[in-house]
Amino acid sequence: MSRAVRKSHDLPRNRPVPPGPASVSEPGRRWWWLALLGAVGVAAGAASALWWWPSPAPPDPHEGMVWVPGGTFRMGSTEARYPEGTCGGPGCCDNMDSLPVHEVELDGFWMDRTPVTNAQFARFVAATGYRTVAEKPEVDRGPGKEPLPPGSFVFRPQPGIEDLRDHMRWWRFVAGADWRHPEGPESTIDGKDDYPVVQVCWEDAAAYAKWAGKRLPTEAEFEYAARGGLDQKKYVWGDDLLPGGKWQANIWQGRFPYENTAADGYRTTSPVGSFPANGFGLCDMSGNVWQWCADWYRHDYYRHSTRRNPQGPPDSYDPSEPGVAKRVQRGGSFLCSDLYCKGYMPGSRGRGEPISAANHIGFRCVRDGP
Numbered sequence: 015m016s017r018a019v020r021k022s023h024d025l026p027r028n029r030p031v032p033p034g035p036a037s038v039s040e041p042g043r044r045w046w047w048l049a050l051l052g053a054v055g056v057a058a059g060a061a062s063a064l065w066w067w068p069s070p071a072p073p074d075p076h077e078g079m080v081w082v083p084g085g086t087f088r089m090g091s092t093e094a095r096y097p098e099g100t101c102g103g104p105g106c107c108d109n110m111d112s113l114p115v116h117e118v119e120l121d122g123f124w125m126d127r128t129p130v131t132n133a134q135f136a137r138f139v140a141a142t143g144y145r146t147v148a149e150k151p152e153v154d155r156g157p158g159k160e161p162l163p164p165g166s167f168v169f170r171p172q173p174g175i176e177d178l179r180d181h182m183r184w185w186r187f188v189a190g191a192d193w194r195h196p197e198g199p200e201s202t203i204d205g206k207d208d209y210p211v212v213q214v215c216w217e218d219a220a221a222y223a224k225w226a227g228k229r230l231p232t233e234a235e236f237e238y239a240a241r242g243g244l245d246q247k248k249y250v251w252g253d254d255l256l257p258g259g260k261w262q263a264n265i266w267q268g269r270f271p272y273e274n275t276a277a278d279g280y281r282t283t284s285p286v287g288s289f290p291a292n293g294f295g296l297c298d299m300s301g302n303v304w305q306w307c308a309d310w311y312r313h314d315y316y317r318h319s320t321r322r323n324p325q326g327p328p329d330s331y332d333p334s335e336p337g338v339a340k341r342v343q344r345g346g347s348f349l350c351s352d353l354y355c356k357g358y359m360p361g362s363r364g365r366g367e368p369i370s371a372a373n374h375i376g377f378r379c380v381r382d383g384p
């Protein structure tokens with residue numbers, strides 16, 4: 015449908031009426047009438063195309079995508095995500111949920127070269143009138159739970175944090191924070207067209223993917239794509255954190271959560287593609303923003319995962335928050351660091367409530383081949 019709409023936009027506006035015949039013989043007159051009828055038809059078609067006009071068509075499904083060839087890889091990691099003593103709270107599973115390392119076989123797929131940008135998301139909103147969950151007046155979170163007011167989570171560390179296990183000490187729910195105001199009502203995305211969209215929850219990401227004729231990647235697809243053909247390396251670019259002394263991803267330098275030296279050039283998010291692409295030609299598969307995956311999160315999924323094209327478990331379980339069903343996030347963000355949360359390593363797993371967003375969470379899409 016989108017293709018048809020776009021085609022009709024390409025029609026020249028003042029299409030010339032076919033010239034009438036020179037001599038007005040009887041059959042010639044009939045042709046003239048037929049031509050006139052045709053012209054009326056063309057005009058009506060153009061009018062209906064104009065009627066639909068200001069909705070821009072979804073982007074071409076292959077535009078900005080990279081082909082990730084199918085193959086087999088070792089999924090999971092033996093690396094601890096948190097240093098000893100800082101793994102979060104009771105039931106923390108962050109250092110165990112990437113085990114066991116297991117073999118997975120995937121079909122090839124197309125993947126967005128970068129996370130979805132503010133400009134791309136704005137196009138989706140302009141075309142559909144979509145309102146993100148953070149912008150809605152009140153969002154039902156299910157029985158027995160307080161409804162979610164409009165707003166979202168913003169990274170704002172309180173002074174004097176010594177205990178790195180309590181994440182709520184640096185996440186604040188800010189009224190009026192949304193994708194256009196990622197750090198609160200006073201903040202803006204002006205001049206940030208090529209930055210990754212943030213403050214989008216899983217539901218928002220899934221809605222965008224559907225509109226674009228794509229889907230969210232499975233967790234297995236994300237890790238396979240992130241590893242870029244390298245087998246069980248520590249980082250998506252290899253085993254050395256700073257090859258040639260250069261930062262390879264937008265993460266955090268300094269003592270988390272106060273000291274942010276931005277040695278990599280960025281204090282918060284960075285324009286997509288600011289760092290080198292990985293082995294598959296994909297950018298920002300590590301650091302910058304966490305990215306939503308299609309799967310439900312279960313800490314023990316790798317013990318039961320299917321070998322071929324795993325789609326994730328049928329339900330969700332996070333031992334650190336047992337009552338809350340969560341979806342997987344991957345890739346880590348500008349808040350990850352080698353000294354604290356190493357969520358930017360390709361085997362690390364993140365998760366979040368499908369209606370919950372933050373200023374370090376975005377997404378990208380995939381599409382089935384060929």
Ligand SMILES: [Ca+2]
Pocket residue numbers: 264265266267276277278279280281282348
């Ligand atoms: Ca940084």
Ligand SMILES: [Cu+2]
Pocket residue numbers: 346347349350351355356357358
């Ligand atoms: Cu992290």
